[in-house]
Amino acid sequence: MRLVLLGPPGAGKGTQAFKLSQILAIPQLSTGDMLRTAVAAETAIGRQAAEIMERGDLVPDPLVLEMIAERVAQPDAEKGFILDGFPRTVAQAESLDEILDGHNLSCVLELKVDERQLLDRILGRAAQARANGEAVRADDNEKALSARLRAYADQTRPLTQYYEARGLLRTVDASLPVDRVTAELVEAIQ
Numbered sequence: 001m002r003l004v005l006l007g008p009p010g011a012g013k014g015t016q017a018f019k020l021s022q023i024l025a026i027p028q029l030s031t032g033d034m035l036r037t038a039v040a041a042e043t044a045i046g047r048q049a050a051e052i053m054e055r056g057d058l059v060p061d062p063l064v065l066e067m068i069a070e071r072v073a074q075p076d077a078e079k080g081f082i083l084d085g086f087p088r089t090v091a092q093a094e095s096l097d098e099i100l101d102g103h104n105l106s107c108v109l110e111l112k113v114d115e116r117q118l119l120d121r122i123l124g125r126a127a128q129a130r131a132n133g134e135a136v137r138a139d140d141n142e143k144a145l146s147a148r149l150r151a152y153a154d155q156t157r158p159l160t161q162y163y164e165a166r167g168l169l170r171t172v173d174a175s176l177p178v179d180r181v182t183a184e185l186v187e188a189i190q
């Protein structure tokens, strides 16, 4: 099964991709996690991405495409995968079609949550990290979050039409508690 999780920052893509990967026994491929690892390791991609991510903007397509093409070619992704945070632009979606080379996506799961709740979740995660003495994500603050929301509205939301036109889009109410959302997603992929 080849799934895409689509949704704004804080919608629960990472949370749900992790749960679905356990249920379906296929890997979660998160471009955000891959990029944060690259930033921490100060690789060439990480050095180019760090400032852009901190501002809340999207990293240029070629950097992300190089990472994802390599990752989906690995043996553990042969049986399927859950893409978390990719694609994020129509150009990325078109490139994904080429990378998959005829192995079509099974479906695209859109997580819907209103903006007030997104803000509460992201600022809540930052507050929790601070309270635990852990590092706060560099883009978990109001300024970067408004850029992330803008990037979603301008560059990523058009993907819903892209995938709806291909009959692949399923939309789920992701404002529900975590386990309820998981149950809705499992039902949506049947």
Ligand code: AP5
Pocket (backbone or CB within 6 Å): 007, 008, 009, 010, 011, 012, 013, 014, 015, 016, 031, 032, 033, 035, 052, 053, 054, 056, 057, 058, 059, 060, 061, 064, 084, 085, 086, 087, 088, 092, 121, 122, 124, 125, 139, 148, 174, 175, 176, 177, 178, 181
């Ligand atoms: P990325 O890491 O993908 O971050 P994001 O899209 O901003 O999303 P988040 O990780 O903040 O939220 P999420 O939807 O995964 O929710 P989560 O489960 O974490 O991208 C970061 C940056 O990397 C981008 O801004 C960009 O710069 C770059 N990037 C990444 N991919 C790229 C691409 N393809 N192209 C270009 N650039 C790219 O949950 C959030 C919080 O809410 C958690 O605390 C969680 O516990 C809580 N929560 C989750 N679900 C629920 C629920 N149902 N009820 C209550 N709380 C919940």
